[in-house]
Amino acid sequence: MERLHIAFFGPTNSGKSTLVNAICGQEVSLVSAVPGTTTDPVRKTVELPELGPCVLIDTAGLDDTGILGSERERRSRAVIDETDIAVVLDAPDATVPSGPVRDLIATLDAAGVPYLIHRREDSVPALLQRLAAAAPREAERFLTGGLVHAGSSVLLVMPQDSEAPKGRLILPQVQVLRELLDRGCVPHSCTPDSLQDALQSLARLPDLVITDSQVFGLVERSIPRECPLTSFSVLLAAAKGDIHAFVEGAGAIAALKPGDRVLIAEACTHVPDTEDIGRVKIPALLRKRAGDISVDIAAGNDFPEDLSPYSLIIHCGACVANARLVRSRIRKARLAGVPITNYGIAIAALQGILSRISLP
Ligand SMILES: Nc1nc2c(ncn2[C@@H]2O[C@H](COP(=O)(O)OP(=O)(O)O)[C@@H](O)[C@H]2O)c(=O)[nH]1
Ligand code: SF4
Ligand SMILES: [Mg+2]
Structure with a gap:
């Protein structure tokens, strides 16, 4: 079963880390009155009675430059891609949402991420109940x-x-x-x-x-x-993402020609080795087929904002990522008009055996 990814967003010092700690009942993130204590997103894997297996993601604060500002905020924004539901906090004295919070809400809306507003006076059990009611739950599906x-x-x-x-x-x-x-x-x-x-x-x-x-x-x-x-x-591709989009995207392999750029997108930052499937094996197979193409690698959160240079995106199996992340990347690829497939489907297409594969 996929863990529900719940991300906490809000201005610096709005109490995100305090709230995450209260939910977990332990110190997860460093809490401090000094703005900017939480610099990188902090993930905590928890089992909550109301929600089942979850990942709580405590993010860096949004500052006055809004969510389009610093590198730190870029990392917070990448979190949106894997967020199943967001909890939005605001400054304790805010009566109407502040500018950065309005920007954030617009970004969440555009990405189709549901969110709840949490205020300091709201209790943690009440928040958990609202989350349980509002969280998108995928029907439990078998991989096979x-x-x-x-x-x-x-x-x-x-x-x-x-x-x-x-x-x-x-x-x-x-x-x-x-x-x-x-x-x-x-x-x-x-x-x-x-x-x-x-x-x-x-x-x-x-x-x-x-x-x-x-x-x-x-x-x-x-x-x-x-x-x-x-x-x-x-x-896994079928469980995480959209197998039909990937099969369709693999059609673009046949049209690759020398000079084209292909993006290999990895969902995590694992240490690649000499036989790495995404960095070594697939690029070699592509070059054998299409000649001198260039291959860029984007690991972890470094999925490019601008996909327009690419003729094809090949995503990894996303073994440690959630379906939400892969689907948001499929969505971005579609918006950019770039075909997207994944490792397993690409390899099958390169070997000419895609039609031989039984889809779940
Ligand atoms: N009175 C009160 N103080 C809080 C609450 N939540 C956070 N704080 C205080 O606000 C400051 C910033 O909290 P923190 O959780 O680090 O905020 P973050 O930057 O959003 O992660 C700390 O001094 C907390 O003790 C709350 O619900 N009530
Ligand atoms: S398939 Fe798994 S290990 Fe490989 S890059 Fe993707 S998430 Fe990481
Ligand atoms: Mg914090």
Whole structure:
């Protein structure tokens, strides 16, 4: 289940950090009467009885230059992209919303982010109740959607190469595995090297094969045509974002030509390694297809304001981000008229096997 992202916005010293701390019942952010104590957004993962699993995001104060001012405010504004619901505070003496708060509200409205106004005299339990009533809740969806049912035999192909973290599986693999168990399916797993052995050990063909997208082509060639095939990133793309927008966006790969610019957008700032899918593998595949294209990387919050230079945006699987963030980026891409796809879909398109993929 996705954590509800609740962000707290307001002028400096309006009491954002105090409120976040009161909700958590512990010191999360440094509270001080000195303006500007909270410089970077501070995230706190909490489980609230009224709201379930949440991420509370305490932001830097809006100052008199409004939300378009400093770098610090730019970072606060990037928070809007991942906000499911905002809590807006104002200066204690404000009787009508101050200029920066009006700007903020206009920005939230434009981004389609619901918000509540909180005043100092309002109690924390009352705020939590209002949040619970107003928070957008997505119907709980399965990553594997209609691709499986109770009793389905599912083969998971999971390379454990140098990119795989030592001693554990990555989150999408763990999530899918857990979901299959919850749904009464029978998951089997192997690495690409042991795929043939795995198939032979099964009494019948699996009802579904889910592979890491990096070895999609190899797996596709190794399993019978009638065996449904998808990838972890396709399942995640469908849960986080808009699979149809991504499939449509992947159509732009065929039109790429030398000199075009492609943006690789990553939702987090992980430390890339020599086999990094977004920084190494996808650019290599694109250049093999389209010649000398240039590739820009935007990590974490550095998603560019101006998307017009790009012929295509390829977003990561967003494993540690929420659906709201990916959807707001899809929205920005649409507004700029730039096609957007994601890693899993792009790789499948580059390998000419997009039509082979079963969508959840
Ligand atoms: N009286 C009163 N003081 C508050 C309240 N909330 C915050 N403050 C005080 O206002 C100052 C700024 O609070 P802080 O939470 O750091 O504001 P932020 O800049 O918006 O994060 C601190 O001295 C707090 O103790 C409140 O509800 N009532
Ligand atoms: S959020 Fe994106 S860039 Fe970060 S680890 Fe997950 S898929 Fe990779
Ligand atoms: Mg603060």
